[in-house]
Amino acid sequence: MPIITIHQPNYLPWPGFFHKWMLADVFVILDTVQYHKNEWQNRNRIKTAQGEQWLTVPVNYRFPQRIEEVTIASPLWAKKQIASIEQAYAKAPFFQQYWLDIKAIMQAEHANLVALNVALIQHLGNLLGCTAPLLLASDLPITDTDPTARLIKITQHFDGDVYLSGSEGEHYLDQAVFASHHITLKFQQVSPPVYPQLHGDFIPYLSVLDVLFNIGEGSHSIIRNMGDMRS
Structure with a gap:
């Protein structure tokens, strides 16, 4: 039963994003929907000695642009974020092992x-052992604008028998509609992982960078054991 999951392209996502990927056979990045300000597409959080800190990529956006149409507003955005990450995690056990490659991606032109x-x-x-292929919705021949129809068409495109939704999906997705298209609807069920952090009391729901820099190769196991999926 191929499991298809779909998620918007978040910036430096939290561990649950990668947990969802680990459960899937195909992971589609949904970049064809409207961009929303002040959500997770252009920002996330890290932990510093002063507590949590937002990292935000400045963007050029005009309503109602799709996510795929949003550009980065300033070529200088990365310099400040790189300095913040280096200051926050320089003493983390696995920072040096992973940082240079991540830094290079942030410094590159996009x-x-x-x-x-x-x-x-x-x-x-790749670092976390996610093996399902990652594909962009904008590369698929699917033009449906109805949210449910779009999810169903993407799942059918990959001959999926199961659509894996985030936990919030149970509040707005109709299992009967999916069933009428011979697709089983499943929901991700996770709890934020607890692991050793720098800088005092534990803070959950941070960027996956926090897990990776503090735990290293053990990050895969910690993330995979966050939970599972349910009907």
């Missing part, structure tokens, strides 16, 4: 926000 996010997601996924 055509748009999706290109940056996907480059980071693909690299981080």
Whole structure:
């Protein structure tokens, strides 16, 4: 039963993003929907000695642009973020092992926000042992604008028997509609992992960088054991 999952291209995503990828046979990046300000497409959080800190990529956006159309506003954005990450994690046990390659991706020129996010997601996924192919919705011959129809068409495109939704999907997805198309609807069920961190009391829901720099190769096991999927 091929499991298809779909997710918007978040910036330096939290561990649950990669857990969802680990459960799937195909992972589609949904870059064809409308961009929303102040969500996760252009920002995430790290932990510093002063507590949590937002990392935000400045973007050029006009309503109602799709995510794939949003460009990066300033070529200088990376310099400040790199300094913040280096200051926060320089003493983390596995920082030096992973940082230079991640830094190089941040410093490179990217055509748009999706290109940056996907480059980071693909690299981080490789480090974490995510093996399912990662594909862009914008590369697929699917033009449906109805949200449910779009999910079904993408799943059918890959001959999927199971569509894996995030946990919030149970509040708006109709299992009967998926069943009418011979697709079983499953939901990701996770709890944020707890692991040794720098800088005092534990803070959950940070970027996956926090796990990777603190735990190293053990990050795969910690993330995979966050939970599973349910009907």
